[in-house]
Amino acid sequence: MPTQNILLVGVGGQGTILASKILAEVAVMQGLDVKMSEVHGMAQRGGSVVTHVRMGEQVHSPLVEEGEADFIVAFEKLEALRWAHYLREGGSIVVNDQRIDPMTVITGQAPYPPEILETLQADAEEVVVIDALQLAREVGSIKAVNVVLLGALAQKMQIEKSQWLEAIRRIVPAKALDLNLQAFEAGFQGAGIAAQADS
């Protein structure tokens, strides 16, 4: 398969790092070369965060370039908008229909952009909107938003579902495993339904 470029974007504290770990494990299980890059430190304090994941026969750069992402998984709507220009033509965005105001909006320095989903849909070939917060709540913990979104991504990628489940078993600690398997399933099904509604 050609190199797959994936961006996971969100707000510090939303659990993008665990999601990227599982995703990278899936890639390793395919026998692919894989690189991922993320930034730690100050940005994690509620700032805008991004993880780059690249997988393929041979991967050199750990960074996804503008206009080259096959998939963007946005944990928050505004972050989807911020990173949307990284999507390649024909790429897909999975976006969590959740709004988290940045401090610049809270303090009135800037408005939260209206109609983000419409803007995304106008520019991208495929936008999968999913209420990951609600789905996570339904399976028992709002912290599982990250794995719900991973399930939605899995629906779109050409990798066997069983591989994803195995990767989750390998990465997630035993006591949180059931919850995360359910979260994955909820996202997987949710994205399937969203795609049907779209077509």
Next chain:
Amino acid sequence: MKTLLTGNEAIARGAYEYGVTVAAAYPGTPSTEILENVGQYSEIKAQWSPNEKVAMEVAVGSSIAGARTLVAMKHVGVNVAADPLFTFAYAGVNGGLVLVSADDPGMHSSQNEQDNRNYAKFAKIPMLEPSDSQEAKDYVGLGLSISEQFDVPVLLRVTTRISHSKTLVELRDPMPRTAKAYVKDIKKYVMMPAFARQKRMQLEERYAHLKAYSETAPVNRIEWGNRRVGVITSGIAYQYVKEALPSASILKLGFTWPLPNQLIKEFAAAVEKLYVIEENEPYLEDHIKTMGLAVVGKEIFPSVGELSVRIIERALDGPLQTVGKRAANVPVRPPVLCPGCPHRPVFYLLKQLQLFVTGDIGCYTLGALPPLDAMDTCICMGASLPMALGFEKAHPELAEKTVAVIGDSTFVHSGITGLIDIVYNGGTSTVLILDNSTTAMTGHQEHPGTGKTLRREPTAALDIEALCKAVGVKRTFVIDPFDMEGLKTLIKREVATREPSVIITKRPCVLIVKQDEPLLSIDHEKCVGCKMCMRIGCPAISHANKKSTVNPALCVGCGVCAQVCKFNAFVREVR
């Protein structure tokens, strides 16, 4: 079976595989996870030191005693450790020593963008630059060997994209871990002028040997491709070059001080057009240009910030195909103090009292941003205290309006000598030590004040208040920062007092000790829309249609908002 490791994890694994016995560091992004991961190998004595200079000196002692040693720090940490480093480079090692400098191009989490490759030349120590995690691990072993072979500490220079990128790594079994015998040798280890002068001459001999080594070092290699274009590169830039110019010939330099002049000449002569592609300073380029070679570098490639495949492509070809346009008017999302952060009420009060605030390095530097907006300066670790003294000396009338703000870990790192200076030179500054019992910004590492070691084992806890008293501060106070009335009264009184005072605001970081208070909500009947609560900059509170609202998913129940509300609109939910 290969394992996916970050560069930092790989360096720690390298320490384990290549016989390191002692490892020391002070946390600093992007280097922190090196020692955290070394801590997983019980065979290695791993420790947090109070600062990078101390970590370096522990490492120097361990090396001279005969153990293979690793010391790690972020780029600016090397400034702190430079004093022992430069003279240890004269003395040389017994057990091999590798110093890891993790630089931060793009300043993701740093106050400057210094390119520490310059330290290798300045301190006259060999340098290795890995391009991925496999090399990061291998170069620990290579560095230790070079260190022992040439009797010199070795700089392993990585950057954020090496430290924090995961790539596949082949693991090996560890080699035996045995420290060499210590042999007393004052001509080698006592750097007084007579002995240092002899060593100074030996440095030149060593340089000649290292230069010869560099020519044949297997990590300096040519990857021949199309000979029309040749690129000399190192570190992460190599990976970008491989994608931007897949058919070019590449001289990949892994050993980058001293540089292999013959190899560079041979490569330059064999290609039609020669580029140097490197992140930040023209370190390789300046050297190559002084060799008299025609090479294109920073004329077209930026020296500010990180490189990328796209930046290299654009520099070479002019603008490429337009990619998706960046959305307009996307509000920035700066990092913020967490809901329930014990620093928040301190900065709210400092702003309210309209004080000059010399700040320091940690999460609390975020107190400089709106709406808290309560910090005037931030330069480097520990600078807040001496800078407050400097303010006062320059403008005596500001003495009663100036406070220094520093975290507990930063105070231990390099705040103590500043406090001594305030006492010694007749300062009257008020120092606020924001003691959240951890090194929060870098991910909650222990420090001498927490009573726990790197491996979270119990140890003696530094009594910060007793220390302040011991250096001569008579007026010391410990207060819970959530007691806002008490804290306000105390700050007002102490800034007006004509002698030094220290106020320790003590409450653990909200991310390590979860609060168990009932959450707050807003009684919209009582909320008059005054927006007073918006001034605390809590991410859990928003304001729309002239009413404030608490987001229950973010609120942790700290109650700071309730303390600033004049209309008692905040109510505790029953849990």
